[in-house]
Amino acid sequence: MSLSREQLILEYTKCVKNTPYALRTYLQTYDNTASQYVPLELFPDQISLLDDYENYNENIALKYRQAGVTTVTAAWASKRLAFASKKKPEKILIIANKLDTAIEMANKVRAFTQQWPKWTGIDFSKEKDSQRHYKLNNGCEVKAVGTSKDALRGYTPTILIFDEAAYIEADGDFWSACMASLSTGGKVIVISTPNGYDPIYYEIYDQSLRNMNEFKISEMFWYRDPRYTKDLKFIKVEDLIHYFLNKNDYTAPEIIDYSDIAFKDRDYDKIKEILLQGFKPTSSWFEGMVKKLKFDKRKISQEIECNFLGSGDNVFDSKLLQDINQNQLREPENKLMGGALWIWKEPIEGHKYIMGMDVSRGDSEDFTSLVIIDFNEREQVAEYLGKIPPDVAAEIAYKWGMMYNAFIVIDITGGMGVSSARKLQEMGYKSLYVDGIDTSNIWKYNAKALDKIPGINFNNKRVQIISSFEEVMRHGFKVYSQRLYNEMNTFIYINGRPDHQNGYHDDLIMGIAMATYVGENSFNQLKKVTEQTKAMLSSWQVNTNEEAAKSISFNPVIPSGPMMGNQGFNNEPSRKDYENYGWLFGGRR
Numbered sequence: 001m002s003l004s005r006e007q008l009i010l011e012y013t014k015c016v017k018n019t020p021y022a023l024r025t026y027l028q029t030y031d032n033t034a035s036q037y038v039p040l041e042l043f044p045d046q047i048s049l050l051d052d053y054e055n056y057n058e059n060i061a062l063k064y065r066q067a068g069v070t071t072v073t074a075a076w077a078s079k080r081l082a083f084a085s086k087k088k089p090e091k092i093l094i095i096a097n098k099l100d101t102a103i104e105m106a107n108k109v110r111a112f113t114q115q116w117p118k119w120t121g122i123d124f125s126k127e128k129d130s131q132r133h134y135k136l137n138n139g140c141e142v143k144a145v146g147t148s149k150d151a152l153r154g155y156t157p158t159i160l161i162f163d164e165a166a167y168i169e170a171d172g173d174f175w176s177a178c179m180a181s182l183s184t185g186g187k188v189i190v191i192s193t194p195n196g197y198d199p200i201y202y203e204i205y206d207q208s209l210r211n212m213n214e215f216k217i218s219e220m221f222w223y224r225d226p227r228y229t230k231d232l233k234f235i236k237v238e239d240l241i242h243y244f245l246n247k248n249d250y251t252a253p254e255i256i257d258y259s260d261i262a263f264k265d266r267d268y269d270k271i272k273e274i275l276l277q278g279f280k281p282t283s284s285w286f287e288g289m290v291k292k293l294k295f296d297k298r299k300i301s302q303e304i305e306c307n308f309l310g311s312g313d314n315v316f317d318s319k320l321l322q323d324i325n326q327n328q329l330r331e332p333e334n335k336l337m338g339g340a341l342w343i344w345k346e347p348i349e350g351h352k353y354i355m356g357m358d359v360s361r362g363d364s365e366d367f368t369s370l371v372i373i374d375f376n377e378r379e380q381v382a383e384y385l386g387k388i389p390p391d392v393a394a395e396i397a398y399k400w401g402m403m404y405n406a407f408i409v410i411d412i413t414g415g416m417g418v419s420s421a422r423k424l425q426e427m428g429y430k431s432l433y434v435d436g437i438d439t440s441n442i443w444k445y446n447a448k449a450l451d452k453i454p455g456i457n458f459n460n461k462r463v464q465i466i467s468s469f470e471e472v473m474r475h476g477f478k479v480y481s482q483r484l485y486n487e488m489n490t491f492i493y494i495n496g497r498p499d500h501q502n503g504y505h506d507d508l509i510m511g512i513a514m515a516t517y518v519g520e521n522s523f524n525q526l527k528k529v530t531e532q533t534k535a536m537l538s539s540w541q542v543n544t545n546e547e548a549a550k551s552i553s554f555n556p557v558i559p560s561g562p563m564m565g566n567q568g569f570n571n572e573p574s575r576k577d578y579e580n581y582g583w584l585f586g587g588r589r
Contacts, residue, residue: 228283235279352375413460487504
């Protein structure tokens with residue numbers, strides 16, 4: 001391409017500022033279906049990935065098989081090499097589980113680098129030019145290594161790329177050494193399909209959700225890839241694999257067809273709503289991949305649907321976890337307090353809310369969690385997760401407890417929760433659960449509770465509380481949090497005791513489990529009292545009240561007589577009824 005000086009400066013500036021433009025304009029990739037080189041086309045998820053690479057120093061890409069992430073990353077790396085100055089050369093280190101995998105990516109970077117036009121002035125140096133390690137005439141270098149303790153010896157990268165990171169067999173010490181090797185202002189990119197709960201890839205992902213690191217998560221979904229979705233459809237079935245294997249058993253499943261909607265015209269906000277309604281995405285490509293993977297649900301879930309899967313000793317059943325992942329998880333409507341507070345639904349007047357609160361010191365590995373559930377709708381509506389001292393936790397609980405008019409239950413095991421409980425009492429918060437005080441109706445304020453320390457000893461009732469949570473989950477309770485879901489995936493039986501895997505967390509599980517346990521337990525007791533009362537009233541022979549004897553069904557909380565006419569009444573005793581007439585049934589006043 002022959003350009004004038006002015007055109008050259010303009011083109012150079014455009015390429016430096018607009019990476020997608022530069023890659024699409026000058027680079028090509030080999031298309032197996034067409035058996036030829038074609039321009040490097042980029043779809044929206046890939047452009048978003050490139051933007052993340054440009055704007056963040058720490059990136060983790062969650063991808064499906066054949067997403068093209070490795071190719072796009074190699075193209076991006078080649079641009080960094082081609083436009084680097086001699087004063088600030090790039091040194092790229094590529095690490096993979098196998099040396100061959102790392103070399104393959106290094107070769108992709110090389111192939112793209114060779115495609116940049118001559119006016120960039122880029123060329124390879126004869127000083128070092130092998131598949132494993134090569135240099136450029138502007139001082140840049142690319143090195144490929146397998147996983148080993150001496151992989152970083154004598155090499156200080158400015159860009160560190162982990163390919164298929166979930167399959168790297170190394171511990172946290174190796175990862176720490178890699179991060180320490182980065183020079184000031186360097187970048188790190190972690191790419192992989194999921195592979196269980198490995199100590200590098202999954203841990204980075206999980207810690208990012210918890211605000212424990214600075215990694216930007218770039219999520220890739222196959223149903224947003226134009227190459228695989230020309231005949232995209234959404235089918236409302238519980239199990240898509242079962243549907244593929246038994247199509248004759250499905251007479252008329254509900255189907256939403258996107259085949260006639262051009263890719264550029266597809267509304268992915270609407271698609272997100274469709275997925276939340278229980279529809280599953282499919283296409284001829286997806287069904288073909290399912291067949292290639294031999295209908296293996298585990299492999300399909302990991303390699304195409306990008307799900308992390310645990311071992312077989314999980315507390316929560318794999319089908320339950322799969323249902324949560326496919327049908328319940330959703331992005332919060334709001335993220336506040338630096339991303340620590342997630343809110344899915346605003347408070348609704350008249351609904352009953354319970355907050356479960358697990359308090360940590362604020363300077364240890366554990367987190368403080370606050371989880372709010374809507375007891376009427378049986379769903380999670382908000383959660384907080386962060387490292388804060390007990391008094392600050394109390395202040396946050398007070399604010400959001402007042403916002404939702406929530407009943408608060410606190411874990412007082414170990415003493416941290418005691419500080420938060422007392423602080424809430426000092427602030428005048430009355431709706432606090434006290435173990436053993438008026439558990440028949442947690443919504444009723446009891447002044448006697450102020451004499452005791454509010455809260456529940458989680459460890460003393462761990463098995464009962466976790467069992468209760470597991471049961472409500474099996475009976476339709478909804479959770480929306482990816483952070484909570486991650487904890488549920490690594491929550492296992494250790495010597496018969498439900499606990500988190502070593503190196504992982506259960507803070508949110510404790511919070512929501514306490515909330516559901518107290519709610520369900522108290523509700524059941526209240527329901528039992530109601531049923532006992534109704535039985536007693538049914539057998540109660542009233543001889544001293546003629547009006548009562550004439551009535552079809554006597555209820556002491558509803559007046560009877562000629563003034564009432566023929567109006568119908570709800571004979572179910574209410575909370576107010578128990579407060580006003582509890583003395584009739586032997587309850588507290």
